[in-house]
Amino acid sequence: MSRQGNRAGDPRKVNGELFTLTYGALVAQLIKDYENDEQVNKQLDKMGYNMGVRLIEDFLARANTGRCNDFRETADVIAKVAFKMYLGLTPVVSNWSTTGDEFSLLLESNPLTEFVELPPGHSNLNYSNLLCGALRGALEMVQMDVDVRFVQDILKGDNITEIRLKFIKRLEDAVPVGED
Amino acid sequence: MSGIGKQKASTLEKSLGKGKPEVNIATFALLFSEIVQYCQNRVHTVPELQKKLSELGQSVGCHMLDVIFLREKGYKREVKLLNMLIFIKSSFWKIVFGKEADKLEQANDDDRTYYIIEKEPLVNKFISVPRDKGSLNCAAFTAGILEAVLNGANFPAKVTVHWHKGTTFMIKFDESVIARDKMVDSR
Numbered sequence: 092m093s094r095q096g097n098r099a100g101d102p103r104k105v106n107g108e109l110f111t112l113t114y115g116a117l118v119a120q121l122i123k124d125y126e127n128d129e130q131v132n133k134q135l136d137k138m139g140y141n142m143g144v145r146l147i148e149d150f151l152a153r154a155n156t157g158r159c160n161d162f163r164e165t166a167d168v169i170a171k172v173a174f175k176m177y178l179g180l181t182p183v184v185s186n187w188s189t190t191g192d193e194f195s196l197l198l199e200s201n202p203l204t205e206f207v208e209l210p211p212g213h214s215n216l217n218y219s220n221l222l223c224g225a226l227r228g229a230l231e232m233v234q235m236d237v238d239v240r241f242v243q244d245i246l247k248g249d250n251i252t253e254i255r256l257k258f259i260k261r262l263e264d265a266v267p268v269g270e271d
Numbered sequence: 272m273s274g275i276g277k278q279k280a281s282t283l284e285k286s287l288g289k290g291k292p293e294v295n296i297a298t299f300a301l302l303f304s305e306i307v308q309y310c311q312n313r314v315h316t317v318p319e320l321q322k323k324l325s326e327l328g329q330s331v332g333c334h335m336l337d338v339i340f341l342r343e344k345g346y347k348r349e350v351k352l353l354n355m356l357i358f359i360k361s362s363f364w365k366i367v368f369g370k371e372a373d374k375l376e377q378a379n380d381d382d383r384t385y386y387i388i389e390k391e392p393l394v395n396k397f398i399s400v401p402r403d404k405g406s407l408n409c410a411a412f413t414a415g416i417l418e419a420v421l422n423g424a425n426f427p428a429k430v431t432v433h434w435h436k437g438t439t440f441m442i443k444f445d446e447s448v449i450a451r452d453k454m455v456d457s458r
Contacts, residue, residue, distance in 0.1 A: 103295060103296050103297075104294065104295060104296060104369070105292045105293065105294055105295070105296045105298075105299040105367070105368075105369065105393065106293065106294075106366060106367050107290070107292030107293050107300070108335065108338060109331070109335070109367050109368075110294045110298065110299045110302065112330075112334050112335055113299070113303065113306070113327070113331055114300060114302060114329070115331075115334070116310075116327045116328075116330035117302070117305075117306055117327065119330060120326075120327060120330075124313070129422070134309075136308065137443050138305040141301075141305055141308075142298075142301040142305055145301055146297060146298070146301060149297045162422040176295055177292055177294070177295045177298045178294060178295070178298065179292060179293060179295075181306040202292060202294060205292075206334070208339075216445075221302075246373065268345065
């Protein structure tokens with residue numbers, strides 16, 4: 092740690108601000124291209140979904156976590172391993188529902204929103220909707236249909252950013268016709 | 272309304288942070304791939320796609336300029352052309368992309384043109400160009416960043432990207448920049 096000045100830099104890491112600003116440029120472009128915030132939200136969700144679908148493969152290849160046995164384990168792996176690996180932060184898992192199929196991720200800081208303010212007139216914009224799409228896409232690839240949505244957002248004036256994940260159902264792999 | 276007003280003040284008042292917060296390259300690469308795909312769906316030709324990427328890069332660059340100059344140069348701005356180029360090739364490139372650019376060259380016959388050469392730009396690392404998009408170089412995004420940084424630092428220039436020795440960024444400065452630089456030198 093003391094020789095940080097000479098470190099070549101982990102080849103698997105990228106400047107976080109470049110990432111933040113790139114995402115910001117993308118959202119700004121989307122807002123220009125689409126007419127309303129809802130469409131931007133949908134587009135961000137779609138892009139996040141595409142990312143999540145591929146990110147899960149990288150995750151399974153690198154993180155040596157085995158299969159999760161239940162939703163609670165899944166929540167822990169998402170918060171402690173996946174978020175740490177890809178965004179460098181660890182959200183807190185909380186607000187479990189009584190049935191155990193819904194929980195919240197609480198993020199105190201969000202690398203996507205590092206220098207961001209929402210201008211007036213865009214209060215419906217879920218700026219970090221990419222995250223929701225990515226979580227949904229990744230979990231779908233491991234046979235879980237999960238509904239992911241923002242409940243609180245620091246950008247909108249709340250104290251903390253809260254993402255709610257609700258387990259809907261287990262997905263079965265469709266067997267191609269003609270095979271057993 | 273008052274809540275939003277409070278928030279506005281606090282974002283600008285927050286310190287820049289000494290941080291080099293780092294993010295996994297997979298996250299950035301996938302985000303960039305989504306961006307290229309999104310732009311691709313909205314244009315019809317390769318030059319238009321490169322232009323769109325360059326515009327996004329400019330948006331990134333003009334914000335990046337402030338952050339990096341404040342942090343690295345301690346509120347002092349570069350006035351001489353060569354120093355600015357050297358700063359970009361080494362410190363700026365190292366901070367943003369993790370390593371210095373490979374080469375900085377000046378054109379033999381034109382004192383307005385400089386080249387920054389990089390064998391494999393970070394953004395192109397996971398991108399493969401299909402044959403029908405022959406000349407596409409997604410480092411147009413990086414060219415946009417460069418252009419915004421130079422323009423913002425008061426060295427107006429145009430930056431284009433070419434496939435040459437890997438990837439070459441051709442920087443063409445305005446006449447005024449060269450003339451001004453000669454004057455500064457001769458003092």
